[in-house]
Amino acid sequence: MALERLFRRRRAQGEARDIPELWTKCPKCDAQIYKKDLETNLYVCPKCSHHLRMPADRRVAMLADAGSFEEITGLKPTDPLGFVDTEPYPKRLERYQREAGRPDAIVGGRCTIGGVPSVLLVMDYAFAGGSMGSVVGEEITRGVEQAAQEGRAVVIVAVSGGARMQEAALSLMQMAKTTLALDRLWARRLPYVSILTDPTTGGVTASFAALADVILAEPGALIGFAGPRVIKQTIRQDLPEGFQRSEFLLKHGMVDQVVDRRQLKGTVAQVLKLLHPSTVNRVG
Amino acid sequence: MPLEFEKPIEELEAKIAELEGFAASSGVDLSDELQVLRERLAQLKAETFSNLSRWERVQLARAPGRPTTLDVIGSIMSDFVELSGDRTFGDDAAVVGGLARLEGQSVVVVGHQKGRDTKENIRRNFAMPHPEGYRKAMRLMDLADRFGRPFIAFIDTPGAYPGISAEERGQAWVIAQSIQRMARLRVPAIAVILGEGGSGGALAIGVGNRVLILENAWYSVISPESCAAILWRDAKEAAKAAEALKLTAPDLLSLGIVDRIIPEPDGGAHRNPAAAMAGIRQALLETLAELAHLGPEELFEDRYRRFRGLGQYQN
Numbered sequence: 066m067a068l069e070r071l072f073r074r075r076r077a078q079g080e081a082r083d084i085p086e087l088w089t090k091c092p093k094c095d096a097q098i099y100k101k102d103l104e105t106n107l108y109v110c111p112k113c114s115h116h117l118r119m120p121a122d123r124r125v126a127m128l129a130d131a132g133s134f135e136e137i138t139g140l141k142p143t144d145p146l147g148f149v150d151t152e153p154y155p156k157r158l159e160r161y162q163r164e165a166g167r168p169d170a171i172v173g174g175r176c177t178i179g180g181v182p183s184v185l186l187v188m189d190y191a192f193a194g195g196s197m198g199s200v201v202g203e204e205i206t207r208g209v210e211q212a213a214q215e216g217r218a219v220v221i222v223a224v225s226g227g228a229r230m231q232e233a234a235l236s237l238m239q240m241a242k243t244t245l246a247l248d249r250l251w252a253r254r255l256p257y258v259s260i261l262t263d264p265t266t267g268g269v270t271a272s273f274a275a276l277a278d279v280i281l282a283e284p285g286a287l288i289g290f291a292g293p294r295v296i297k298q299t300i301r302q303d304l305p306e307g308f309q310r311s312e313f314l315l316k317h318g319m320v321d322q323v324v325d326r327r328q329l330k331g332t333v334a335q336v337l338k339l340l341h342p343s344t345v346n347r348v349g
Numbered sequence: 350m351p352l353e354f355e356k357p358i359e360e361l362e363a364k365i366a367e368l369e370g371f372a373a374s375s376g377v378d379l380s381d382e383l384q385v386l387r388e389r390l391a392q393l394k395a396e397t398f399s400n401l402s403r404w405e406r407v408q409l410a411r412a413p414g415r416p417t418t419l420d421v422i423g424s425i426m427s428d429f430v431e432l433s434g435d436r437t438f439g440d441d442a443a444v445v446g447g448l449a450r451l452e453g454q455s456v457v458v459v460g461h462q463k464g465r466d467t468k469e470n471i472r473r474n475f476a477m478p479h480p481e482g483y484r485k486a487m488r489l490m491d492l493a494d495r496f497g498r499p500f501i502a503f504i505d506t507p508g509a510y511p512g513i514s515a516e517e518r519g520q521a522w523v524i525a526q527s528i529q530r531m532a533r534l535r536v537p538a539i540a541v542i543l544g545e546g547g548s549g550g551a552l553a554i555g556v557g558n559r560v561l562i563l564e565n566a567w568y569s570v571i572s573p574e575s576c577a578a579i580l581w582r583d584a585k586e587a588a589k590a591a592e593a594l595k596l597t598a599p600d601l602l603s604l605g606i607v608d609r610i611i612p613e614p615d616g617g618a619h620r621n622p623a624a625a626m627a628g629i630r631q632a633l634l635e636t637l638a639e640l641a642h643l644g645p646e647e648l649f650e651d652r653y654r655r656f657r658g659l660g661q662y663q664n
Contacts (some may be wrong), residue, residue, distance in 0.1 A: 145604070145661040146595045150580035199660035206657070228570045230580065233594045234606045237570040238659040240549060241556050244528045245653050268570070270521035271549045276529060290521035290549070292510030295575070299511050309516060319519050342567075 091115055107326050115240070116283050116326055118263065119264050121165075121172050121189035124222050127139075128330055129176035136174040137184070137208065140200045148231040157193070157231070165192035169200035170225070173208050178220060179334025181341045184212040187222040188269070197269050198229035202239025205273060206246040213249035218337045219257040223274040226292075227267020240272035247276055256340035258333055261288050261311070261320065275319075282311035282320045313341055352408050354397055355616065361390050401565075404541055404588035406597050407573055409565040410544045414471045414619035416626060418445055418460030418503040421543065425630040426451050426458065426623075432492075434485060438518065442473045442480030443506070446489045451501075454635055457493035459486045459554060460503030463544070477510035479552060480523040486554050487523075499537040499637055502554040507572060509550030527553035532652055535645035539636050541629060542566045542607070558643075558652050559636050560606070562598045563625065564613040568606065569596035605659060609636070 089100050093115035102111060107127060108119040118125075125134055148154040162168060170193055172187035186208045188195045205221065212219045228236035250257055259277030261270075263286035271290055274280075281286060289309040297304060307313050311323045324332050338344050351359045363649040365386050372379040401409070422429050426449040434440040446459030461478065464470030486502075488662075493500040509520055531538060531554060540557035546568030555568075562568065571579075576594060577586035603651035611628045643651060 104372040141663040143661050143663055146593070148593050150590075150593060203660050203662055230594075232578055232661075233569050233571075233596065234601060235604060235660055237548060237552055237568075238606060238656060240395045240525075240552055241528055241532065241656045242659060244525065244533045245556075245656055248533065248653070266521075268549055272528060273525075275522045275525040289516050290509065290524065291516065296513065296516070297513045300513065303511075304513065308513065317517050317519065319522055321474055341467070 067246055068327070092117070105343070108267045108328075109326050114284070114325070116263065116285055118190060118219075118224075119168075120191065121222075121325070124187045125172060125174075125185065127326075127334060128178060128187075128220065128222070129174075130178060130180065133176040133187070134174050135176065136172065137211065138171055138173045138186075138204045139168060141168040142198060142232075144231075144237045145199070145235055146233055148233070152245075154231040162190045165189055167192065169198070169204075170195045171201045171204045173204060175211075175215075175282045177216065178218070178330075179217050179338055180332070180336040181343065182216065183218040183220055184208045185220045185222075185336065188224045191223045193229065195223075195225035195269075196227060196229035196236075197225055197239050198232040198236045199239065202242050205239075205243045209243070209246040209273075210249055212255060213253050216253065216255065216257055216342070218341050219250060220260065220261060220333060220337075221257070221273065221277070223265045223269055224262045224268065225265055225269035225274075227269060237268065240268045243273040244276060249271060254342055256337055258336055260329065260333070261314075262286050264288070266290065268293050278340065280320045281322050281324045281332060283315060283326055283329070284311055285324055286311045288314050288320075352405070354401075354405050354408075357392055358616070358651050359562070361386065361393060362423040362427075365390065380414040382431055387617070398617075399453060401586065402592070403595075403597050403600075404568075404573065406565045407567050407587075407591050409619075410563075410567050412617055412619040414622070415505065416618055416622045417465065418462050418505060418543065420622065421626060422449060422458055422460075424483055425633070426456070428555040429458075432480075432485075432489065435481040435488065437484055438481045441477050441485060443478040443510070444482035444485050446485060448492075448498075451630075451637075454499065454637065456499045456501050457489050458501045458503070458542070459489045461506035461551075463505060474510060476506045476545075477508060478506065479510055479512075479515045480518040480520055481529040483509075483523040483553050486499060487527050490527075490530045490534060493536050493538075494534055495546050497536055499539070499640075500531075500534055502531075502538070502540045502557065504540055504546050504551045504555055504568075505544040505566075506531045506547050507545050507549050513515035521549075524549045524553045528556055531556040532656070533649065534652075535649055537637060537640035537643070537648060538652065539633060539640075541611070541633070542568050543547060543629075545572075547572055556652065556656065558640055558655065559608045560608045561611055561632050562601060562607040563611050563618060563629070565617050566598060567591075568601055569594045583628065587640040600635060635638055 070095040091110040094113035096112040261282040431447040431451040461476040462475040542562040549619035573587040573591040576590040578584040614624040
């Protein structure tokens with residue numbers, strides 16, 4: 066039972082499928098990939114370059130300079146509304162916490178990126194689809210405020226189905242709260258880079274994720290406001306090929322670059338070094 | 350067309366009217382009978398309207414005849430000059446706005462606009478804005494800042510439009526920008542939730558120093574129907590979702606999401622719009638007076654603090 070659930074979960078996350086454990090199959094090209102190879106290749110298929118979903122901890126390791134990361138997150142969610150649908154919210158939270166191995170859908174900390182002092186915040190899809198409730202909103206707000214105080218850049222990796230329904234209007238308010246926090250950063254001329262990954266939709270796209278100085282997207286990521294299912298139901302038409310994918314957003318002017326994950330750290334570091342006030346411009 | 354829970358009331362009202370007509374035309378004295386029926390009507394109204402479920406309130410918030418943004422502007426403001434267009438793409442009829450006067454004060458006003466009939470509703474896209482609607486709102490925010498006029502926003506939308514064109518033109522981006530633009534206002538900003546406060550599409554013009562709400566309006570992260578479709582896998586469970594979402598004015602006041610409830614006449618604003626308008630006018634004037642002593646930076650910091658404090662978590 067537990068094993069079956071584990072596999073079902075992994076499949077749902079697009080991380081891996083099929084036994085045996087040491088091998089996995091690319092969901093795009095069906096190539097058999099040795100798992101260790103996939104990990105060293107940053108969860109990008111070595112055959113077709115399809116970007117599989119990457120665990121939040123691996124993202125931290127990929128972006129922060131080695132040994133520099135010092136975690137600042139760890140707030141725990143509550144059940145402010147006493148929300149019950151097919152099961153009580155606290156029950157769901159327990160399960161998500163067990164599955165993701167963290168209290169809520171975000172991990173973040175102080176670090177350097179390409180030597181630039183930064184605050185790095187990474188959302189975690191393994192926890193409730195990366196949904197934003199009070200904890201995610203508060204952690205992002207605190208991280209941004211702390212960066213502003215300490216003169217750090219901010220890098221946020223977004224992955225989210227949107228605002229968390231079980232905290233209803235309180236989740237909605239996190240959109241305003243996180244957006245307001247960015248003002249503190251702007252006031253100090255500190256750079257903020259947003260990285261949109263598969264999927265980023267709803268209230269996360271429509272708040273802090275869309276308001277960065279530089280917005281990068283991973284190839285093929287689903288990015289938008291409304292989810293494709295909702296749009297399909299509303300307009301009762303099939304959606305065009307590639308709709309709401311990173312390349313579509315680049316074409317429509319919504320993101321700065323679509324960047325292969327294997328080049329991501331380099332691009333982020335380059336941007337931070339060009340914009341951060343610690344890098345003084347030499348004249349002449 | 351009465352709402353389901355209004356039917357017994359409407360039936361009784363019709364019966365009373367009929368008897369009154371009969372008494373007048375026939376000369377028969379029915380005053381005792383009428384007295385009994387009127388008392389029963391008062392009791393029935395009190396029972397129905399003091400025990401509204403959250404789902405029933407959602408229906409009141411959507412009731413035909415409920416005052417819309419333009420109704421409110423027309424009723425409590427004067428000298429309204431409507432301003433159109435986003436100067437980039439087009440004019441979105443789902444969002445209206447302009448310059449107006451409220452008790453001698455010149456203000457900038459914006460709001461979601463529902464239609465009063467099907468034809469108008471189609472033209473206004475059922476008050477579901479495209480990006481150009483939010484860009485129009487942001488233009489008006491610029492205007493309010495430049496001329497130092499208070500900014501008043503009326504919220505009444507099922508949500509921002511979920512469609513291909515809206516996504517192509519960056520729906521998420523403009524909602525985020527509108528939230529940010531409104532947050533940065535250096536003038537008093539007041540948001541009033543008139544009817545439906547559907548998610549980010551509502552919040553985009555909801556970042557006020559004070560957020561007021563009509564007694565039967567709702568405000569949440571998702572509509573009860575969509576929430577039910579996702580969590581119960583059945584949109585028909587909307588009543589359950591409405592309960593779970595705690596989306597009514599009293600719920601939101603206790604969570605600190607709204608600052609003040611504007612009372613509605615018995616049975617909802619659509620049964621006596623004039624009384625509802627008087628309440629909105631009074632609440633706006635009092636709130637403007639409350640904010641009048643704050644300078645531009647204080648207004649910004651006041652808004653920062655207001656939203657900074659929202660959210661519940663454990664250390």
